[in-house]
Amino acid sequence: MISLFRFLKPYRVFLTLVLVLVFLQTLSDLYLPTLMADIVDTGIVKGDTAYILTIGSFMLLVALGGTICSIGVSFFSAKVAVGFGKLLRHKLFTHVESFSLHEFDTVGTASLITRTTNDTNQVQQVLVIILRMMISAPIMCIGGIIMALSQDVQLSWVLVAIIPLLVITILLIMGQAMPLFTIMQKKIDRLNLVLDEGLTGIRVIRAFNRLKHERQRFHDANLDLTNTAIKANRIVAASMPVMMLIMNISTIAIIWFGSIRINNGDMQVGALMAFLQYAMQILFSLLMFSMLFIMLPRASASAARINEILKMRPEITDTTEAQPVETEQGIVEFRDVTFSYPGAEEPALSHISFKAEPGKVTAIIGGTGSGKSTLVNLIPRFYDIDSGTILIDGVDIRTMSLESLRAKCGFVPQKAVLFSGSVAENIRYGKEDATDEEIRYAAEIAQAAEFISEMKDGYDTMIAQGGVNVSGGQKQRLSIARALVRKPDIYVFDDSFSALDFKTDAKLRAALKDEIANATVFIVAQRVSTIMDADQILVLDQGRIAGMGTHHELMQSSQVYREIVASQLSLEEIK
Numbered sequence: 001m002i003s004l005f006r007f008l009k010p011y012r013v014f015l016t017l018v019l020v021l022v023f024l025q026t027l028s029d030l031y032l033p034t035l036m037a038d039i040v041d042t043g044i045v046k047g048d049t050a051y052i053l054t055i056g057s058f059m060l061l062v063a064l065g066g067t068i069c070s071i072g073v074s075f076f077s078a079k080v081a082v083g084f085g086k087l088l089r090h091k092l093f094t095h096v097e098s099f100s101l102h103e104f105d106t107v108g109t110a111s112l113i114t115r116t117t118n119d120t121n122q123v124q125q126v127l128v129i130i131l132r133m134m135i136s137a138p139i140m141c142i143g144g145i146i147m148a149l150s151q152d153v154q155l156s157w158v159l160v161a162i163i164p165l166l167v168i169t170i171l172l173i174m175g176q177a178m179p180l181f182t183i184m185q186k187k188i189d190r191l192n193l194v195l196d197e198g199l200t201g202i203r204v205i206r207a208f209n210r211l212k213h214e215r216q217r218f219h220d221a222n223l224d225l226t227n228t229a230i231k232a233n234r235i236v237a238a239s240m241p242v243m244m245l246i247m248n249i250s251t252i253a254i255i256w257f258g259s260i261r262i263n264n265g266d267m268q269v270g271a272l273m274a275f276l277q278y279a280m281q282i283l284f285s286l287l288m289f290s291m292l293f294i295m296l297p298r299a300s301a302s303a304a305r306i307n308e309i310l311k312m313r314p315e316i317t318d319t320t321e322a323q324p325v326e327t328e329q330g331i332v333e334f335r336d337v338t339f340s341y342p343g344a345e346e347p348a349l350s351h352i353s354f355k356a357e358p359g360k361v362t363a364i365i366g367g368t369g370s371g372k373s374t375l376v377n378l379i380p381r382f383y384d385i386d387s388g389t390i391l392i393d394g395v396d397i398r399t400m401s402l403e404s405l406r407a408k409c410g411f412v413p414q415k416a417v418l419f420s421g422s423v424a425e426n427i428r429y430g431k432e433d434a435t436d437e438e439i440r441y442a443a444e445i446a447q448a449a450e451f452i453s454e455m456k457d458g459y460d461t462m463i464a465q466g467g468v469n470v471s472g473g474q475k476q477r478l479s480i481a482r483a484l485v486r487k488p489d490i491y492v493f494d495d496s497f498s499a500l501d502f503k504t505d506a507k508l509r510a511a512l513k514d515e516i517a518n519a520t521v522f523i524v525a526q527r528v529s530t531i532m533d534a535d536q537i538l539v540l541d542q543g544r545i546a547g548m549g550t551h552h553e554l555m556q557s558s559q560v561y562r563e564i565v566a567s568q569l570s571l572e573e574i575k
């Protein structure tokens with residue numbers, strides 16, 4: 001957790017203010033019982049009213065000063081903690097954004113969300129307590145012991161017996177509660193995962209009548225978390241009465257032995273009253289420690305989870321020699337590329353070699369799971385390959401800066417993703433400074449202009465979260481427009497025409513033909529009719545190239561291709 005405190009740096013000034021104010025407040029707390037003892041032993045015993053009034057007024061001033069410091073502490077510590085939380089969330093988010101798909105697969109989206117929100121909150125809350133108690137508890141404890149000794153050394157033996165008892169109790173509670181709080185955070189992750197799946201998959205859940213099953217799954221995760229939370233809080237709750245019992249026993253012991261000493265004339269009443277207050281301050285400071293220790297395990301579990309993310313180094317980063325390469329053409333070449341997903345036994349792609357040139361369309365076809373999406377995902381370097389080389393204009397993509405590499409690509413993913421915002425904003429995502437004219441043009445080529453104009457507010461129509469207010473085909477066309485507006489050298493359409501009807505598919509491909517005539521185009525498709533005209537077709541079968549050439553060449557040379565074609569086209573179309 002301490003390592004996270006580096007994010008407190010920007011709040012140094014407020015932090016110093018808090019520490020100084022806490023220090024002053026603790027001093028005032030420590031001084032007050034001595035003043036009271038003075039009033040009792042000197043003022044009241046001797047009947048000196050003037051002395052009582054003078055010391056009484058001074059006491060009021062000290063108490064007032066303490067109160068002002070306390071208000072200042074609350075104000076500035078809240079400022080520090082909230083600022084720290086904001087900075088931590090920001091750091092986490094920007095760090096996670098740099099992750100490659102491998103890290104996302106490893107940690108899971110639900111856990112990343114819990115860590116950015118719930119875990120950060122835990123650390124933030126404990127920070128406020130640490131700020132208040134880190135300084136005041138030790139000063140109060142040590143100062144209290146010194147002041148108690150100064151009042152009466154003999155009576156301090158009571159404290160020698162009580163303090164170890166309290167410390168042992170605190171350690172026992174910590175040992176019990178700490179593991180439970182760690183488990184609790186994991187169970188929050190699980191609950192978030194079930195919730196996420198239950199909400200995003202609501203259509204499928206309803207269609208398959210699985211509501212009951214999902215409810216049960218949520219109920220189980222919820223109950224599991226609740227049970228652990230109850231267990232942990234039971235320990236915390238049970239600790240309070242035990243502490244209070246120890247404190248009350250101490251009070252009785254101090255009054256008991258103190259009154260014997262007063263009876264023997266070894267001690268004054270005021271001194272006993274002050275001693276009692278110091279004893280309470282010492283025990284109270286230990287209680288503050290225990291509170292801190294109860295909260296610390298949970299926060300340190302959260303801090304460990306946050307640190308785990310912050311320490312994760314994205315697998316794919318710019319190497320030190322990475323250059324922002326400004327190549328002009330967009331020739332993509334795979335040389336004997338083999339790639340396996342982390343943890344997979346078999347490679348998803350084996351010994352892939354081909355060359356795709358500008359002005360030509362390279363189509364990729366093959367059965368489901370044959371590695372088509374995997375192949376195109378390697379071009380913008382979403383994953384790094386095991387062996388072989390991928391070159392763009394003769395430059396190994398691993399030596400290009402990620403930004404310049406991705407700027408060359410217009411990527412239309414298999415699952416169209418839209419963001420909440422207007423239609424225009426979604427298209428502008430491809431090119432930040434695109435003019436309205438450019439956006440309209442891209443939409444026209446993508447065959448999206450017509451349905452956009454029919455929408456209530458045209459290009460200003462708001463897309464709902466996840467793009468639920470547009471159809472699958474409309475979503476695909478908007479994400480094609482988003483790629484077109486950047487005018488990149490390389491286009492990747494990963495099964496991007498699948499939700500379009502034949503007419504729109506044909507119109508779109510005709511419009512694209514002129515628009516992207518000079519670019520290197522990759523089209524992943526399931527339908528042979530979509531790629532029949534391609535300059536080069538790669539036929540993938542279980543991660544290997546089973547054939548390469550034009551439609552006519554493949555009809556002669558590739559059995560796999562012939563089978564795919566035969567399963568889709570009529571004899572007329574095949575010719």
Ligand SMILES: Nc1ncnc2c1ncn2[C@@H]1O[C@H](COP(=O)(O)OP(=O)(O)OP(=O)(O)O)[C@@H](O)[C@H]1O
Nearest residue numbers: 105341344348366367368369370371372373374375
């Ligand atoms: N993120 C991943 N982690 C592990 N394995 C994966 C991952 N994505 C895909 N795979 C595996 O890699 C293989 C190739 O998958 P890929 O998505 O490239 O196939 P595809 O040809 O595009 O299939 P489809 O036409 O169904 O989209 C499959 O066996 C799949 O199970």
